[in-house]
Amino acid sequence: MMRYYSSAATLVSAIQSAVDWYQIGPRMKERRVLPRMMLRSLAGFTIFFAFSSIAKAQAPLEKMRLAYSAIGGSQASAWVPYEAGIFRKHGLDVELLYVGGGGRAAQVVQSGEVPIGVFTGGAVINSNLAGGDLVMIASSMNVMTFVVMARPEIKRTEDLKGKKIGVSRFGSATDFGLRYAEEKWAGETPA
Numbered sequence: 001m002m003r004y005y006s007s008a009a010t011l012v013s014a015i016q017s018a019v020d021w022y023q024i025g026p027r028m029k030e031r032r033v034l035p036r037m038m039l040r041s042l043a044g045f046t047i048f049f050a051f052s053s054i055a056k057a058q059a060p061l062e063k064m065r066l067a068y069s070a071i072g073g074s075q076a077s078a079w080v081p082y083e084a085g086i087f088r089k090h091g092l093d094v095e096l097l098y099v100g101g102g103g104r105a106a107q108v109v110q111s112g113e114v115p116i117g118v119f120t121g122g123a124v125i126n127s128n129l130a131g132g133d134l135v136m137i138a139s140s141m142n143v144m145t146f147v148v149m150a151r152p153e154i155k156r157t158e159d160l161k162g163k164k165i166g167v168s169r170f171g172s173a174t175d176f177g178l179r180y181a182e183e184k185w186a187g188e189t190p191a
Helices: 008-023 036-058 073-084 102-111 121-129 173-186
Strands: 062-068 092-098 116-118
Touching: 062 073, 062 102, 073 092, 073 116, 102 116, 102 121, 102 173, 121 173
Parallel strands: 062 092, 062 116
Antiparallel strands: none
16 A cells, blocks of 8 residues: 655655564564665665655746747647646746737847747847847748749739738748748749
């Protein structure tokens, strides 16, 4: 039967009782008595692990705010560990904050309101070009995941000349993606 002990003194006395029982148990003559040093070591390790698990269970979670910039699969690196309880398992009480657009999310992180955010590399580059001091730790995407939606009469990139194209927000991933595509299109030769 397993017993749970709430205080260290109770735990120590329970271990000492187990040691005493083993040394003067009902069949003492039939078995060898463990050396006292080995039993003390066992008691020491048990107390150490009990205290470390108690301390870990009672340690307050470190509060942290994390900004994410879109509602989509690109933000899974924030939502999956949050929903799976991985942040809590590692001692973090994370508050997820939605800030629409990578540029705005970068501004919130740059302001110091939130220490970390999930947004595109373009937002980090734009922020640093404007005098910011953001650091990109990792990226979850290495390709552009955008498509251009257009009216039926637009069949080729040349048909976009002189037209207006919308993006979600200046400095956002859609803005960066469109500027990147525009550079690629400029290098194409018309068929």
